[in-house]
Amino acid sequence: TQLLEQSPQFLSIQEGENLTVYCNSSSVFSSLQWYRQEPGEGPVLLVTVVTGGEVKKLKRLTFQFGDARKDSSLHITAAQPGDTGLYLCAGEDGNQFYFGTGTSLTVIP
């Protein structure tokens, strides 16, 4: 079993603040995905990173894949209430995906 640890587990911040969420593993993954999940719904893909050291930007969200392809980070600039949700990382190994335990983010207006 591949273990993906996310930190922090819970995060509550004021609108306009910046934050970083981490996803760490001792295993190497061929790709790593970040999803956001709203209550009562399935996860929705935000980004896929494949190459070690890869950085991708999606508006105010910046994703980075570690050089060794074992870890990743998600940075949100100037958080907004619409960013509230459960953020999940998922590592791909062969045809299987291993999900982290998630970071529950609340952005207070």
Added chain:
Amino acid sequence: NAGVTQTPKFRILKIGQSMTLQCTQDMNHNYMYWYRQDPGMGLKLIYYSVGAGITDKGEVPNGYNVSRSTTEDFPLRLELAAPSQTSVYFCASSYGTGRSNEQFFGPGTRLTVL
């Protein structure tokens, strides 16, 4: 284009009962997956399929069975339900792997075993 659909949305089972969770996708995806999500946790892979007629076990397959007779459908069977199977079940599909591995998730089935 409905994406991934799951039925039922909610179900309560008694210990020892059986049921089938239905999953259908209309995107002609090769890969399909079944996950379970326990409260406050991430998703755990139960079974997956890389194409019609091919299935394989994930992290937590015990107590479940699957079949993939068509590209569109990937039902999950629970035999002899146990309280430990109380969870939210998500079906997902994707076109391929690598940069084509975006998983599209269904809305989930919330199952309670009493």
